[in-house]
Amino acid sequence: xxxxxxxxxxxxxxxxxxxxxxxxxxxxxxxxxxxxxxxxxxxxxxxxxxxxxxxxxxxxxxxxxxxxxxxxxxxxxxxxxxxxxxxxxxxxxxxxxxxxxxxxxxxxxxxxxxxxxxxxxxxxxxxxxxxxxxxxxxxxxxxxxxxxxxxxxxxxxxxxxxxxxxxxxxxxxxxxxxxxxxxxxxxxxxxxxxxxxxxxxxxxxxxxxxxxxxxxxxxxxxxxxxxxxxxxxxxxxxxxxxxxxxxxxxxxxxxxxxxxxxxxxxxxxxxxxxxxxxxxxxxxxxxxxxxxxxxxxxxxxxxxxxxxxxxxxxxxxxxxxxxxxxxxxxxxxxxxxxxxxxxxxxxxxxxxxxxxxxxxxxxxxxxxxxxxxxxxxxxxxxxxxxxxxxxxxxxxxxxxxxxxxxxxxxxxxxxxxxxxxxxxxxxxxxxxxxxxxxxxxxxxxxxxxxxxxxxxxxxxxxxxxxxxxxxxxxxxxxxxxxxxxxxxxxxxxxxxxxxxxxxxxxxxxxxxxxxxxxxxxxxxxxxxxxxxxxxxxxxxxxxxxxxxxxxxxxxxxxxxxxxxxxxxxxxxxxxxxxxxxxxxxxxxxxxxxxxxxxxxxxxxxxxxxxxxxxxxxxxxxxxxxxxxxxxxxxxxxxxxxxxxxxxxxxxxxxxxx
RNA sequence: GCGCCCGUAGCUCAGUAGGAUAGAGCAGCGGUUUCCUAAACCGCAGGUCGUGCGUUCAAAUCGCGCCGGGCGCGCCA
Numbered sequence: 001x002x003x004x005x006x007x008x009x010x011x012x013x014x015x016x017x018x019x020x021x022x023x024x025x026x027x028x029x030x031x032x033x034x035x036x037x038x039x040x041x042x043x044x045x046x047x048x049x050x051x052x053x054x055x056x057x058x059x060x061x062x063x064x065x066x067x068x069x070x071x072x073x074x075x076x077x078x079x080x081x082x083x084x085x086x087x088x089x090x091x092x093x094x095x096x097x098x099x100x101x102x103x104x105x106x107x108x109x110x111x112x113x114x115x116x117x118x119x120x121x122x123x124x125x126x127x128x129x130x131x132x133x134x135x136x137x138x139x140x141x142x143x144x145x146x147x148x149x150x151x152x153x154x155x156x157x158x159x160x161x162x163x164x165x166x167x168x169x170x171x172x173x174x175x176x177x178x179x180x181x182x183x184x185x186x187x188x189x190x191x192x193x194x195x196x197x198x199x200x201x202x203x204x205x206x207x208x209x210x211x212x213x214x215x216x217x218x219x220x221x222x223x224x225x226x227x228x229x230x231x232x233x234x235x236x237x238x239x240x241x242x243x244x245x246x247x248x249x250x251x252x253x254x255x256x257x258x259x260x261x262x263x264x265x266x267x268x269x270x271x272x273x274x275x276x277x278x279x280x281x282x283x284x285x286x287x288x289x290x291x292x293x294x295x296x297x298x299x300x301x302x303x304x305x306x307x308x309x310x311x312x313x314x315x316x317x318x319x320x321x322x323x324x325x326x327x328x329x330x331x332x333x334x335x336x337x338x339x340x341x342x343x344x345x346x347x348x349x350x351x352x353x354x355x356x357x358x359x360x361x362x363x364x365x366x367x368x369x370x371x372x373x374x375x376x377x378x379x380x381x382x383x384x385x386x387x388x389x390x391x392x393x394x395x396x397x398x399x400x401x402x403x404x405x406x407x408x409x410x411x412x413x414x415x416x417x418x419x420x421x422x423x424x425x426x427x428x429x430x431x432x433x434x435x436x437x438x439x440x441x442x443x444x445x446x447x448x449x450x451x452x453x454x455x456x457x458x459x460x461x462x463x464x465x466x467x468x469x470x471x472x473x474x475x476x477x478x479x480x481x482x483x484x485x486x487x488x489x490x491x492x493x494x495x496x497x498x499x500x501x502x503x504x505x506x507x508x509x510x511x512x513x514x515x516x517x518x519x520x521x522x523x524x525x526x527x528x529x530x531x532x533x534x535x536x537x538x539x540x541x542x543x544x545x546x547x548x549x550x551x552x553x554x555x556x557x558x559x560x561x562x563x564x565x566x567x568x569x570x571x572x573x574x575x576x577x578x579x580x581x582x583x584x585x586x587x588x589x590x591x592x593x594x595x596x597x598x599x600x601x602x603x604x605x606x607x608x609x610x611x612x613x614x615x616x617x618x619x620x621x622x623x624x625x626x627x628x629x630x631x632x633x634x635x636x637x638x639x640x641x642x643x644x645x646x647x648x649x650x651x652x653x654x655x656x657x
Numbered sequence: 658g659c660g661c662c663c664g665u666a667g668c669u670c671a672g673u674a675g676g677a678u679a680g681a682g683c684a685g686c687g688g689u690u691u692c693c694u695a696a697a698c699c700g701c702a703g704g705u706c707g708u709g710c711g712u713u714c715a716a717a718u719c720g721c722g723c724c725g726g727g728c729g730c731g732c733c734a
Contacts, residue, residue, distance in 0.1 A: 059674095067677075076676055079714070089714075113677050114714065159734080196734070318734095344732055353659065355730055366732045373734045402661065403729055429662085432727090465696095475696075503670070506662075508727075510669070514683095519696040521682040522670090529696055540693055586673055598671070601681085612698045613690075620693045657696070 031141040033129040034581040036062055038105060039073050039119055046099040047077075062119065064582075070112060071120035072575065078115040089115025126574040127563035133577075133637060140640055142581065144186025145588070149391035152190045152384045153179045156305075156313070157397065159196035160297040161205060163252040164304050165448040166441050166511075167398070170430040173500045175396040176310045177593040177649045178428070184648055185588060190314055190388060194380065195301075197294050197317030201255075203276030206289045207268065208258035213246060246296050252450060300452075307455050307493060309650055321379040325371045328379045329364050337414045343367030349410030352403070362407045377408050378415075381425070385417050392424045394591065399429030399506060428591060431508040441511060459492035461517055466491075477656070487654055491525055492517075494651045498524035501593040501649050522601045524651060527642065530604035532657040533611065534639035541620050541632055564630040567617050569610040573634045576606040580641060593649060600645045607638050 039062050047055035058081055062073045078093035085092060093111040100109060107120040134141045155175020158164045175191065183189045248254050262269050278286035298315060305313060329345055332338040338347045346361030354360045364375045384390045395405060405427035412418075412425065433441045443449055466484050469475045479487070499516035503509040519525045565571050583599040610616045619635060622628040643653050 061674085063673080063676090065677090066672095066680085070677070074676085076715095079676075083714080116677065157734090199734085342731075346731080353730075355659070357659075358731090361731055363732050368732085370732085372732065374732095376734095398728095399662070400728055401734080404734085406661090431662095469696080475694095477694085507670090508663090512669075515669070518683080523682090525696070529694080533694060533697090536694060582673095590673075592673095594671080595673075598681085605681095608697060609699090611693080613692060613695090614698060616698085618693075657694080 031143055032133050032581050033578060034585070035105075035121060035129070035575075035578055036064070036073060036582050037585075039075075039102065042100060042102045042105065043075055043077070043096070045101070046096055050095055050099040064579075065118065070116065071107075071110070071118035073119040073121075075117045075119075076115075078111075078117060082115060093117050121575070123565045123571060126571065126578065127565050129578055130563045130574055130633070130637065138640060138644060139184075140580070140637070140644065142184075142584065148186045148188065150188045150190070150389050151179075151182050151392045151394065152192050152388060152390045153182070154192045154194050154393065154395040154397070155179070156301075156310075157194045157196070158301050160294050160301075160317070161196065161199075161201045162255050162448075163250075164301055164451040166433050166451060166454055167448075168304075168451055169433065169454075169496070170500055170505065171396045171398070172305075172308065172310060173497050173650065174428070174430060174505050174593060175394075176308075177501055177596075178394065178396065178591055180648045180650060181584075181587050181591075181593070181596070185584070187392075190390075191310075191312055192384075193313045193315045195298070195315055195317040198319040198322065200276050202290055202293070203274075203279060204258050204262050204269075204272040205255065206279075206286060206293055207272040207275045208254070208261060209246065209289060209293055211268070212257070212261070213248070213254075246292050248296050251297055251300050252448070304451050304455070307452075308497065309493070309652065318373075318376045321376050321383065324379040324383065325375050328375065328382060329371075332364065332378075332415065335416070337411070338364055347411045347414065349407050349414065351410070352407055360407070362411050374404075374408065377404075378411065381408070381412055382415070382417050385423055390423065391421075393426070395425075395427045396430060396505075397427060399431060402427065402429050426591075429506050431503070431506050434508050434510045436510050436512045438510060455493065455496060457513075458496045458517070459488050461513060462492035462495065463488035465517065487657065490652050490654055491528060491657075494524035494528060494646075497649065497651055498527070498597065502597045504594050505592060522597070525657075527600055527604045527646065528654055529657050530607050531639060531642045531646070531653045532655060534607070534635050534642065535655040537611070537619055537635050538632070538639065562626060562630065563633060564627055569616045570631065570634065572606050573610045573638065576603050577634070577637050577641060580645075596645060596649060600642065600649075603638065603641060603645070607635075610634070 040060050043062060044055070044060035047058045047060055049055070051058070059077050060075070061077075062075045065071050065074045075096075078096060079089045081096075082089035082092045090111055093115045096117065097109050097111070102109065102119070104122075105119075105125050106122060110118045112118055132141070153175050155178075156168060156172040158168055179189045179191045262272060275286055279290055294317070305311070329338065332347065333345060338345050340346070341348075341361060344361070344363050344367045345365035346363050348359045348361055352360035362374045363372055364378060365371060381393070384393055397405070405425075409425045409427075435441050441449060463484060466479070466488055470477070470479060470484070495516045499511075502522060515521075516523060517525065519529065563574070565574050580599065580603075583595060586595050587593075611619065617631060619628070619631045622631055646653055
């Protein structure tokens, strides 16, 4: 059975995967088997063999069984089919089985209950499937999708007027995880940081900067600004910006001070408004200061992104779309998509109503001539579709904006911008972060919690835990302070990220330090620990990287690795490893990182049982050599898989804990 | 008032296009260290899936009503 496309396509794969951080699938023709898909294909063949063309329309999907008594997979198609054929479900099941050719994969299928067909995978087939996983691939032989798309992930979206707060955690972390997963699957992904860099508050901030701020090296610049949008300029290559700089230590406080000043002094407020006007009319001095301010604020954001390990962001502010706004409005007016209503230019997508039951507008030009967020969002959509050639645009944004995105997407369908091309737009609504007492996440004084403070605390808490361990003679591992710092950094950040990803993204959830940093349960530390144990085994078995290479190289040609699956723990391990392909399918369909966290937790648990002194098997001192090498292979695959899975979530691993 | 989301074990949450006796983790109780990291493992206990009808061979899952919570509903993002 051909598991990879022809060699002509393989060059494409390699190119597409460039820049994802993963090795291209090239040398090996092996891949990881999708057990569920295999059975489903055989079932489909059987249905066609039995019913002819009609068999094609029957649902041949199989699902994993909940109870091991029912085997590994089950098909429920006989029950539905029985109704159509006016036969008994169990008879239908028997007919299906009679046409099934599956004895190389499974034990003889069994009919149970109301007409379920149960499949149990043969150990031999599990072993064969494991041995097919290529040894050198950090992708574990998982091939890219055959229909790669250009995907824009709209994520993070900070507002440069203020510092990033806990509310940005979900859209940033989940957006990055989704981007990583789609990249891994072979799509071209653009992580788009839709930054709030434009609007009335910037007038106030810039005026405050001029009057009270710590402006350094302010030099009147030569030249002129050609276009709004500091983000359009190539960083570090701008003579205007290099001539002015500013340092704001506490951006949040700066905003609060400016706002107080604004409320207290009407003349300052007046100067602020003039500043806004200046900005909008392209006044050079105002614009330079605005850029300087945005640069400084963006530096604060990137400190956070660095801490979180979020890379390859396209920082593109709202200002980027400024010049497009009047063009878009005119176009939509000309096309008759937008109409004037109560002095404003509006689009009225079908199916949306106001409080009074009137059609609800998407306002693309205010009655005063200004533009709001809806216009920017539309312009951004157009840019992503027509300039970036996006096939799929994913917004990871709070669920409060659900209706706005529904209207936006409805409006998009009226514009004709996709020109018949299929462009999928999807809003992944994120839930709110609540305090552990269920209240909105605020400081005791009612202020917002800075993201930076939160992440710092996570690292600090991890560090004090590690230091506590070192004091305990039973647990002390003799780490140096540098090692402790490094581990605390990884564990702290991993804990916060994992806790985010663990929850279903749409629902509100409670933030609980003790829970997320706990070593017990579905947490990052538990999983990092499982990974560290794998690494420890491989070290103890003296399978250094070089040794693994030699060990694997012996098996590349005719001499296959033989996997021996006898002990229940070995069999469980094998099934769990192969299940990964099914998890990826689900991820592709549902874009829910919690599907992956759940799997990784199951994998870790299965490994802990496999390796346990009571319930598991010996590995390093196992005899004979064939068993030892088979078990080492299971460990090695688990390690690679944990590393891969955590990597897809944006979480780093530790070789020791 | 209308629209959308949610209500599952004491707590936090899963439950994959309706499938068999509803699952995890935490907390609780009880076990396991001559042995590769006990930061672990095993076992026990714990639920009329908010509620009432309905759809069907089959409902936590689909439909309708009700109760309770959240969010949104014309120039803020």
